Amino acid sequence: MSVLEGTAHVYGPNVDTDVIIPARYLTSTEAEELAQHCMEGIDPEFVSRVRPGDLIVAGRNFGSGSSREHAALAIKGSGVACVVAESFARIFFRNAINVGLPIVECPGVTEGAQTGDRFRVDLGAGSVENVTKGRTFRATPLPPFVQEILDAGGLMPWVARQLAREREVRVGVAPEEPAQADWRLD
Amino acid sequence: MSGLTITEKILARAAGADVVRPGEIVMARVDLAMGNDVTAPVAIARFRELGVERVWDPSKVALVPSHFVPAKDIASARLGMTMREFAREQGIEHYFELGRGGIEHILLPEQALALPGMVIIGADSHSCTYGAVGAFSTGVGSTDLAAVLATGKIWLRVPDSVKFVYEGRPGPWVVGKDLILHVISQVGDDGCAYQAMEHTGPALRYLSMDSRFTLTNMAIEAGAKSGIIPPDEVTLAYVRSRQEATGRHLPFDVLASDPDAHYAAEHVIDVSALEPQVSLPSLPSLAQPVSTAERVRVDQVFIGSCTNAKLEDLRMAAHVLRGRRADPRVRLMVIPATQEIWLRANEEGLLQVFAEAGATVSTPTCGACLGGHMGVLGPGEVCVSTSNRNYVGRMGHPSARVYLVNPAVAAATAVLGRLAHPDELGVEPPVLEPAAVGASEGGAQGDGAGGADARTGGGGA
Ligand code: SF4
Numbered sequence: 001m002s003v004l005e006g007t008a009h010v011y012g013p014n015v016d017t018d019v020i021i022p023a024r025y026l027t028s029t030e031a032e033e034l035a036q037h038c039m040e041g042i043d044p045e046f047v048s049r050v051r052p053g054d055l056i057v058a059g060r061n062f063g064s065g066s067s068r069e070h071a072a073l074a075i076k077g078s079g080v081a082c083v084v085a086e087s088f089a090r091i092f093f094r095n096a097i098n099v100g101l102p103i104v105e106c107p108g109v110t111e112g113a114q115t116g117d118r119f120r121v122d123l124g125a126g127s128v129e130n131v132t133k134g135r136t137f138r139a140t141p142l143p144p145f146v147q148e149i150l151d152a153g154g155l156m157p158w159v160a161r162q163l164a165r166e167r168e169v170r171v172g173v174a175p176e177e178p179a180q181a182d183w184r185l186d
Numbered sequence: 187m188s189g190l191t192i193t194e195k196i197l198a199r200a201a202g203a204d205v206v207r208p209g210e211i212v213m214a215r216v217d218l219a220m221g222n223d224v225t226a227p228v229a230i231a232r233f234r235e236l237g238v239e240r241v242w243d244p245s246k247v248a249l250v251p252s253h254f255v256p257a258k259d260i261a262s263a264r265l266g267m268t269m270r271e272f273a274r275e276q277g278i279e280h281y282f283e284l285g286r287g288g289i290e291h292i293l294l295p296e297q298a299l300a301l302p303g304m305v306i307i308g309a310d311s312h313s314c315t316y317g318a319v320g321a322f323s324t325g326v327g328s329t330d331l332a333a334v335l336a337t338g339k340i341w342l343r344v345p346d347s348v349k350f351v352y353e354g355r356p357g358p359w360v361v362g363k364d365l366i367l368h369v370i371s372q373v374g375d376d377g378c379a380y381q382a383m384e385h386t387g388p389a390l391r392y393l394s395m396d397s398r399f400t401l402t403n404m405a406i407e408a409g410a411k412s413g414i415i416p417p418d419e420v421t422l423a424y425v426r427s428r429q430e431a432t433g434r435h436l437p438f439d440v441l442a443s444d445p446d447a448h449y450a451a452e453h454v455i456d457v458s459a460l461e462p463q464v465s466l467p468s469l470p471s472l473a474q475p476v477s478t479a480e481r482v483r484v485d486q487v488f489i490g491s492c493t494n495a496k497l498e499d500l501r502m503a504a505h506v507l508r509g510r511r512a513d514p515r516v517r518l519m520v521i522p523a524t525q526e527i528w529l530r531a532n533e534e535g536l537l538q539v540f541a542e543a544g545a546t547v548s549t550p551t552c553g554a555c556l557g558g559h560m561g562v563l564g565p566g567e568v569c570v571s572t573s574n575r576n577y578v579g580r581m582g583h584p585s586a587r588v589y590l591v592n593p594a595v596a597a598a599t600a601v602l603g604r605l606a607h608p609d610e611l612g613v614e615p616p617v618l619e620p621a622a623v624g625a626s627e628g629g630a631q632g633d634g635a636g637g638a639d640a641r642t643g644g645g646g647a
Contacts, residue, residue: 014375014376014469016577016578018556018557018575018577018578018579018580019577019578019579019584022557022579023253023556023557023558023580024557024558024562026224026253026254026558027254027259027261027262027264027265028261029227029228029231041578041579041584042578042584060376061375061376061379061409064375064376064409065311065406065575065577066310066311066556067225067309067310067311067313067325067326067327068224068225068327069225069228069327069328069329070224070228072327087376087379089376089379089409090379090380090409090411091311091325091326091327091406094326094327094330095327095328095329095330098327098329098330099329143211143343145211145341146211149341154329155329155330155332155333156232156235156236156329156332156333159236159333159336159337160236160237162337163236163238163336163337168337169213169337169339170213170339171200171201171202171212171213171214171215171339172201172202172203172212172213173201173203173206173210173211173212173213174210174211174212174213174341
């Protein structure tokens with residue numbers, strides 16, 4: 001799994017989807033178009049500053065509020081390689097996984113961080129390093145089933161694979177390890 | 187082994203399991219899937235990419251244009267067209283056209299489509315609202331909805347449940363909105379992250395279905411995955427009345443939490459000590475009693491949204507506004523949540539009261555709630571709103587400020603032109619009828635003047 005390194009745009013807690021992509025732009029469904037207004041409500045300079053491969057580093061409850069997948073799409077469309085946050089709001093978490101935007105939950109990651117710091121994220125090892133400040137943090141591992149969706153490239157490819165294999169998605173309880181798709185059926 | 191919460195029971199059943207425990211990931215059967223004009227078009231595009239021809243069960247899909255309706259521009263007209271065409275092509279009968287629908291979270295229970303014991307997946311964050319009827323219900327994004335449309339299943343992490351026990355009897359002007367704003371101020375904006383909020387306790391018998399929908403509506407503002415109220419006689423009377431009214435008699439399951447079910451936390455709230463609440467800009471958790479809040483001047487008062495535009499809400503606002511006028515400097519807008527509520531409010535003369543008070547009264551839509559159209563705020567403007575979010579930029583310009591309140595406080599604010607408690611107008615509080623039979627034991631209030639405005643009759647019962 002890949003190692004991502006880039007310049008961080010750092011935000012505090014509770015960055016909600018209304019500031020990530022205000023509702024007036026929701027009539028568009030295109031990532032590139034949405035990206036033109038990414039973070040507009042909290043950081044109007046973001047769009048002109050962001051470079052492909054940059055990272056967003058944020059406090060707790062990132063992506064709270066509306067279910068608009070447009071938020072994850074806008075961030076992905078702006079070239080951000082990964083969002084690292086102390087914690088995520090659950091719908092944003094699902095949306096990011098589903099559209100294939102890498103996200104890493106990492107308690108403490110904003111300590112001492114400033115916009116412009118270099119960060120290195122090792123998705124496989126589960127570590128996040130603030131290279132500029134010389135600090136390393138441990139990421140919270142994803143549940144195996146969620147990792148399985150990410151490995152498939154998102155929810156739609158996962159469903160497609162499942163339908164191709166079994167013609168249906170079966171109900172059941174996921175085994176904890178390993179996270180292959182044979183469900184415990186009672 | 188401890189017993190199960192109502193949430194765990196619903197999810198176990200949907201996953202074909204006897205027992206599920208918090209933290210487990212299940213693949214669950216979905217009983218109702220919902221999309222609106224913002225989320226469904228994206229879901230439809232994903233669905234098409236998948237190459238599946240038909241949705242899994244068109245009778246279990248509801249499509250509700252609500253956010254940018256009536257179409258505010260060409261782009262939103264296109265979103266509407268996408269939904270409409272998809273509904274026709276797939277034979278989805280629960281597509282609710284303008285003039286026959288409203289805001290999804292109030293509409294689907296009213297239409298007897300959201301029922302106890304169901305697993306309901308809505309591509310809108312306030313889909314947690316349906317938990318008021320005793321369903322497991324949560325909001326997702328468009329790709330999740332697309333997967334449900336294709337398979338009828340969704341993966342879910344079984345949430346921990348947190349129990350809220352309401353005790354006492356709500357005082358004058360205190361409704362579901364005040365309870366939930368208070369709760370959010372206590373637990374914090376992500377205080378129930380990934381959890382199911384289960385609302386229980388003796389005070390619930392005083393809460394009509396309309397108030398209960400507000401309680402579950404704002405679960406997401408505490409970060410929760412879902413909110414749920416185990417069905418009681420109030421719930422069942424409402425569900426049956428809606429089934430009668432619509433002629434839709436879908437089966438449902440009345441479940442309850444086991445007495446020895448496990449909760450991650452338990453909070454006890456004495457509602458008799460509560461006053462009407464106001465959430466200050468720009469977080470719902472910044473709630474405090476209206477009586478102690480600064481009397482800010484306001485530019486706009488919005489009485490609408492899936493949170494507080496039900497019949498009880500409109501009755502409460504009209505009770506305060508009857509014979510009064512909005513301050514000349516205030517723009518007052520009232521948007522009933524659904525067409526049926528609009529009709530009932532019209533029959534009861536409430537819309538007349540609003541219009542005479544100087545309000546604009548519109549057709550059902552989310553409108554100003556999300557700053558999309560119909561009342562977008564300009565730089566620095568102040569709005570007092572009955573909706574659920576006061577985030578930066580939510581209702582318009584990022585420098586606009588939004589205060590969240592219940593409908594009576596919003597109405598009093600419109601009259602005085604500044605944040606106000608209805609008592610400041612000398613209006614008698616409405617006489618709230620107990621929602622549950624027998625709830626009046628030990629302290630029924632008399633049948634005072636204005637009671638007709640304020641009866642809490644279980645939504646559109
Ligand atoms: S009324 Fe507001 S909160 Fe409710 S569904 Fe519409 S936009 Fe969302």
